[in-house]
Amino acid sequence: AQSVTQLDSQVPVFEEAPVELRCNYSSSVSVYLFWYVQYPNQGLQLLLKYLSGSTLVKGINGFEAEFNKSQTSFHLRKPSVHISDTAEYFCAVSSSNTGKLIFGQGTTLQVKP
């Protein structure tokens, strides 16, 4: 069975500081990995995805993530955050067999001025 663990429930950070949101997954089959962002009172928006190829993937709003197969991780990073990045971030995995997404618990990014 697949699972996703987001190690931090809340990450407070000051504006313009770098941030890393951690995600680890477990799966017995090949996976596709995603990060979604949920702004207050909105739906889930796709930030970036890893399907194959280069392990460093870039997404919208200056975010990037690195797929590490040996560590089964897919951590999300941004070199300099803005107040507007304050949101809930979800890591998700899907397998090639089902297409369904398995989500982590989410990490609340709180950017302080």
Place this chain on the structure above:
Amino acid sequence: EPEVTQTPSHQVTQMGQEVILRCVPISNHLYFYWYRQILGQKVEFLVSFYNNEISEKSEIFDDQFSVERPDGSNFTLKIRSTKLEDSAMYFCASRLAGAHEQYFGPGTRLTVT
């Protein structure tokens, strides 16, 4: 930019009543999903739908739940007899054939009293 839409944004119902949550997926997408998020918990997969039939469902998706694509644009989730524990945010998602990323609607907040 095409997007998934959901109605209503908020539904309040009494325990034991039937509710229908509606979704309009992106027009050329062929795979459809429902997820739910109980307050404070992770987003959970409910059901996937392709070619007018359920392709996978979770343990949550019991006989009280059903899905339907009544016409070429709508995708509905019906809960026949709501329970207090059905209170959650329900998200609809869709994806293209051959793609892996899913696009989510803004959600319907269901409150069962």
